[in-house]
Amino acid sequence: MSVQEIHADLGGFNMIGRLLISCEDRPGIVAAVSRFLADEGANIIHSDQHSTDPVGGLFFMRIEFQLHGIEDHINELRTRFEQTAASFHMKWRMSCASEKKKIAIFVSKEDHCLQDLLQRFRLGELSADISMVVSNHDDMREIVKPYGIPYHHVPATKDTREEAAERHLSLLEEANVDTVVLARYMQIIPPVMIEQYQNQIINIHHSFLPAFVGGKPYNQAYDRGVKIIGATAHYVTEELDQGPIIEQDVERVSHRYQIKDLKRIGRDVEKLVLSRAVGWHLDDKVLVYENKTVVFP
Amino acid sequence: MSVQEIHADLGGFNMIGRLLISCEDRPGIVAAVSRFLADEGANIIHSDQHSTDPVGGLFFMRIEFQLHGIEDHINELRTRFEQTAASFHMKWRMSCASEKKKIAIFVSKEDHCLQDLLQRFRLGELSADISMVVSNHDDMREIVKPYGIPYHHVPATKDTREEAAERHLSLLEEANVDTVVLARYMQIIPPVMIEQYQNQIINIHHSFLPAFVGGKPYNQAYDRGVKIIGATAHYVTEELDQGPIIEQDVERVSHRYQIKDLKRIGRDVEKLVLSRAVGWHLDDKVLVYENKTVVFP
Amino acid sequence: MSVQEIHADLGGFNMIGRLLISCEDRPGIVAAVSRFLADEGANIIHSDQHSTDPVGGLFFMRIEFQLHGIEDHINELRTRFEQTAASFHMKWRMSCASEKKKIAIFVSKEDHCLQDLLQRFRLGELSADISMVVSNHDDMREIVKPYGIPYHHVPATKDTREEAAERHLSLLEEANVDTVVLARYMQIIPPVMIEQYQNQIINIHHSFLPAFVGGKPYNQAYDRGVKIIGATAHYVTEELDQGPIIEQDVERVSHRYQIKDLKRIGRDVEKLVLSRAVGWHLDDKVLVYENKTVVFP
Amino acid sequence: MSVQEIHADLGGFNMIGRLLISCEDRPGIVAAVSRFLADEGANIIHSDQHSTDPVGGLFFMRIEFQLHGIEDHINELRTRFEQTAASFHMKWRMSCASEKKKIAIFVSKEDHCLQDLLQRFRLGELSADISMVVSNHDDMREIVKPYGIPYHHVPATKDTREEAAERHLSLLEEANVDTVVLARYMQIIPPVMIEQYQNQIINIHHSFLPAFVGGKPYNQAYDRGVKIIGATAHYVTEELDQGPIIEQDVERVSHRYQIKDLKRIGRDVEKLVLSRAVGWHLDDKVLVYENKTVVFP
Structure with a gap:
């Protein structure tokens, strides 16, 4: 049995998405991102963030969320997120946990x-x-x-x-x-x-x-x-x-x-x-x- | 010089608020809370959350935010948060970092x-x-x-x-x-x-x-x-x-x-x-x- | 290649003996044991000892020593050590490092x-x-x-x-x-x-x-x-x-x-x-x- | 109460001597040193040794021993040890634990x-x-x-x-x-x-x-x-x-x-x-x- 086959049996990664963000810190980032996810029907499972300095520092965030059907619609989701990302000049990436x-x-x-x-x-x-x-x-x-x-x-x-x-x-x-x-x-x-x-x-x-x-x-x-x-x-x-x-x-x-x-x-x-x-x-x-x-x- | 006097010299706690929340997990909590804070003009500095289980588990959150004048208006802020809190049946407390x-x-x-x-x-x-x-x-x-x-x-x-x-x-x-x-x-x-x-x-x-x-x-x-x-x-x-x-x-x-x-x-x-x-x-x-x-x- | 064969290649255990002792603590144990080993031509490589209490406590000792030909003469060595051991009422055991x-x-x-x-x-x-x-x-x-x-x-x-x-x-x-x-x-x-x-x-x-x-x-x-x-x-x-x-x-x-x-x-x-x-x-x-x-x- | 006075109350260091040795490794060092101490009536409490290499390496040893009256006779003891030390070209020092x-x-x-x-x-x-x-x-x-x-x-x-x-x-x-x-x-x-x-x-x-x-x-x-x-x-x-x-x-x-x-x-x-x-x-x-x-x- 190959490693791949064993992993297929494990499951647990379905419907899980991950969003990583870095940008300059300013008020409203978390609100905008979590609003976007809530509007999409996603439930935030884990969320971590870090600011090097609340005034003029860098802001980093990782969100793990659950969303039915994310595997089939990740590209649309990415497209819809672009507007939010642009308004904060984010570097970001979004992935499905099941895409190993x-x-x-x-x-x-x-x-x-x-x-x-x-x-x-x-x-x-x-x-x-x-x-x-x-x-x-x-x-x-x-x-x-x-x-x-x-x-x-x-x-x-x-x-x-x-x-x-x-x-x-x-x-x-x-x-x-x-x-x-x-x-x-x-x-x-x-x-x-x-x-x-x-x-x-x-x-x-x-x-x-x-x-x-x-x-x-x-x-x-x-x-x-x-x-x-x-x-x-x-x-x-x-x-x-x-x-x-x-x-x-x-x-x-x-x-x-x-x-x-x-x-x-x-x-x-x-x-x-x-x-x-x-x-x-x-x-x-x-x-x-x-x-x-x-x-x- | 007393401990109190030394601490007064240290500063660094001004304008910092803390919000602690626990409730049953369900979609939209982070969005609602961060929206509330953004609307108040607060900037989230640190945010941590934990779910015991994304489906039907407990949700815990701690947010540290910066808000001008929070020391003078914490009670109004608490009152305004009550509605958000109630809609998720939250146990919560809000404090100023400067209130030792x-x-x-x-x-x-x-x-x-x-x-x-x-x-x-x-x-x-x-x-x-x-x-x-x-x-x-x-x-x-x-x-x-x-x-x-x-x-x-x-x-x-x-x-x-x-x-x-x-x-x-x-x-x-x-x-x-x-x-x-x-x-x-x-x-x-x-x-x-x-x-x-x-x-x-x-x-x-x-x-x-x-x-x-x-x-x-x-x-x-x-x-x-x-x-x-x-x-x-x-x-x-x-x-x-x-x-x-x-x-x-x-x-x-x-x-x-x-x-x-x-x-x-x-x-x-x-x-x-x-x-x-x-x-x-x-x-x-x-x-x-x-x-x-x-x-x- | 079996584990045994690999180990045979490693060497490093030849001519190494180990002596473990426990008895009631009293003056002269180390002197008697190290005298015995010196008389046999052995060189002490490591030696550790511990007393639970210098007065009336228990004494433990482990000595690792190098002695040419110990593999062939360990039984005679054990026999010759018996007298020393008896005089301090020791519990003891002696082994060759090469006897796995x-x-x-x-x-x-x-x-x-x-x-x-x-x-x-x-x-x-x-x-x-x-x-x-x-x-x-x-x-x-x-x-x-x-x-x-x-x-x-x-x-x-x-x-x-x-x-x-x-x-x-x-x-x-x-x-x-x-x-x-x-x-x-x-x-x-x-x-x-x-x-x-x-x-x-x-x-x-x-x-x-x-x-x-x-x-x-x-x-x-x-x-x-x-x-x-x-x-x-x-x-x-x-x-x-x-x-x-x-x-x-x-x-x-x-x-x-x-x-x-x-x-x-x-x-x-x-x-x-x-x-x-x-x-x-x-x-x-x-x-x-x-x-x-x-x-x- | 001064630190000195407090320590005087503690006791526990009486009759304890320490011997530190370093020299080239060769057979018989431990036997010679422990024989010397046994002949003096000392009981070895702790003993540690280390060889960098059993063949041609350096040998280090620390012995803690109990000897009645060592405080009054440490200098004679040092003098008597000189012969043993010389025969192995030791660097060594001997001290009383009570001499802080x-x-x-x-x-x-x-x-x-x-x-x-x-x-x-x-x-x-x-x-x-x-x-x-x-x-x-x-x-x-x-x-x-x-x-x-x-x-x-x-x-x-x-x-x-x-x-x-x-x-x-x-x-x-x-x-x-x-x-x-x-x-x-x-x-x-x-x-x-x-x-x-x-x-x-x-x-x-x-x-x-x-x-x-x-x-x-x-x-x-x-x-x-x-x-x-x-x-x-x-x-x-x-x-x-x-x-x-x-x-x-x-x-x-x-x-x-x-x-x-x-x-x-x-x-x-x-x-x-x-x-x-x-x-x-x-x-x-x-x-x-x-x-x-x-x-x-």
Whole structure:
């Protein structure tokens, strides 16, 4: 039974719509939006908002609402919302919870994050269609097989980087992938892909950023003698490990821990942090501004 | 300089109103409320809501809004809101952030929670007027003195319990106290007082409830050999340690910890948990239903 | 490649011995033991000790030492240590790190703890031979298959409980199993098995004990409105959920969490807590006394 | 009642000695040391050890032992231990638990760490004699007064830095101060003082080092959009915020937190981290090597 089939059995996403908004803050936004939804016959289930400053700041909002037949009429609904959106100069997007995002998981040689994601999808903890797993190695093929997900081995060395990028992009485009998850994919993502998937590529960095940017963060942590290690999930931007942080978590360590122990402990933190970030992203709970995130968990 | 004078200098609460609502969930509530506020010229700064179930569940909402002149017109505003409230059968309350709650702190012989609260008030972390400190001992008088807060020593033994309760109630009433904080006040609160201050008496229990109800929880924790200890802030109800939980936190311990170590570690957890719960209560961020709390932090 | 073969590749346990001691505290124990080891040519790598009270208390000690050829001479070493042990009335045991414990994993219908344990064994995080997986259902057979571990389906209903217990014991005895891990095995363990495997059966209970003993702890937690949930790994004794606690951990929740969310969050805590407890047990890092544990992590 | 008088009442440190050792690892160290102590009639209460590598690594040990009359004979004991120490080329120190360290607390304008330390000393949580509080401002004089501790106001501007340093050193020397605690003392410590008090000056830095070195770490954390903030206690070395880390802790934050909220939350973390680090230092539980610490908590 594939992940897709299992999810179809789960239900629970029918008739649920999501509306994400960001604009300059001023009086009347909530009233206008909730009036629009009420007039459409929608019931607001969850609503979160945030203002960076009530006077002249930015306003962010996420509304989850229930509306019969939204799946068949989302485009009309979008059209009708345009007027409200325009009057507040909103950036916005509206989606059906039942329209699952299509994701690609990129992985290298360490499989703990991949395995963890696959199991969460199987258990219905994460709501998406996994379109493919992509790796610069062939090692994970057997792990992915039982899930019925296509596996693409795309070698990526210094010399083949450009070809690899082209192959990646054509794979993603063919499958209409929305979101790329770098599940310990230890390769540089080329600017062309970052541009095309802005705030759609999630990376797990195995340190508590901004500490220990770059390679071998556990070695750096060991050398510095820190008493706590961490992991950071962030959107990928052109500057290495500098993108908007979605989630972080930490674990306590001591002088007894060798580098291999930090790696072992770290694996558990990485898995948890990445799966939380991916889950929030899939549920449209993350908004990005000024290289930061607003997360409505 | 008294706590009150320092707070007057802080400002920041002017023109801010808060509206708390609970009712049965049905479409249109948010639209009606936000329309009302927009029509009044108010700008919504924060808004949180929660539904126990979108179909036939309970709906909770807290809105923080900015409105010029609210301090002078809050009563008219309340009157005008009544119609909206009635059409949804709401339980609701509306307040000005600048109208600070009046609190009484009850304490026995351990002073760490009292000291912590006093310092947070001094630093402006908690927004209230401390009307009095009440104790069954005279020990804390000198600690309270520099803060310019009235100190009432009301002895409370088995025989004088009734007199003490009467004295407490008349002290609270004279000073128009809204909220009672039991900062490690190790005495039973009589039903008459609990009834009069429903969901207005906050207690700190020195265990991770519902584990270790009653006296000497650290001894119980030691005997059971737990690996984590905790503290719980809750509203006081007639059943001992059974009231709605506002906040909990924990700290890791090990076999090395003697009972005195658990008490020492526990003090830090108690202080943090109580101050968070008191802060949320003072900012009208806690709603109670079915012996549980909805906290909009 | 089987788990056993992978482990054989890891090495690192050669020449390592472990000595665990408990006795009444009195001067000279450490000197006698470390003198014995020095005379044998052993180098102490780790040493932990604990006294419940320096005067008339209990003394616990765990020593990890390096000794060439210990694998071939452990029995002579044990014989030679007897004199030292007798002079302090020690309870003690000595083992080689390379002699892995044989464990049986019991599981019902939820697979997250089983999967987590299997992966940690595969990654070499846990050092044991998994002799078998036992279940009252046949559902996990496919999950276990790739690991090359025998799977025994032993139905256990009310009526067949006695037969099941006999079958369990004969399976465990045939395979010389040392340790039983109940990885969410939701069945009562009969007294005969508890007696035979005293402090060798590890259970994961899905609450922060002693809160929420018995079945459906997440429902209990939801009803009580706690702000933190937890999990507890403990040795199984005849009284349900009352055995010595090895490890506990917690995760923060809020009013937004439905029971299904508590279960989802809880799975991650359960996995971490159980794997830590099993790891410490396998490395002989847990000593039991008076229904508590001393853990030298 | 002064802190000193209160502590005298506490007792519990009599007859307790501590021995700290570091040397190259090789067989027989524990045997030799424990034999020495047994021959002296001492009973080992706690013992911790750590090897960076059993082959050719460094060995660290801390032993707490009970010995009648140690207070009167510590110097003879030290002399007798010299032979054992020499045979393993140990660096070592031996102390009586009853000989409290003399500490100076340096503070600027923020008083939360100072207040926290003073209360912990009053409660007997920290075992030291506070010889003085030193500040570049006069603001804290009233806070310190009730504790009966000398308060020295030593202005420190760019121009008077050298004079200030001289004054500091002469104050510390006159009072035989062992340990300097920088409780949010926002001034550079001159090299001459660092050299004289090597691994004896503890600073609290208000970030999770190595993230956010230097001034205004909460502003840096806000700008980077981190989801967790922290604090770090470390020994002061010549390179700013680069000294050996003794303790760290963190607290979760979100997009809702303004810089002032990070500062407020941060104060609680700073207090806890600093007090733990100071406590371990006072109890001789911290050993330094290669710009890292071994902490035996």
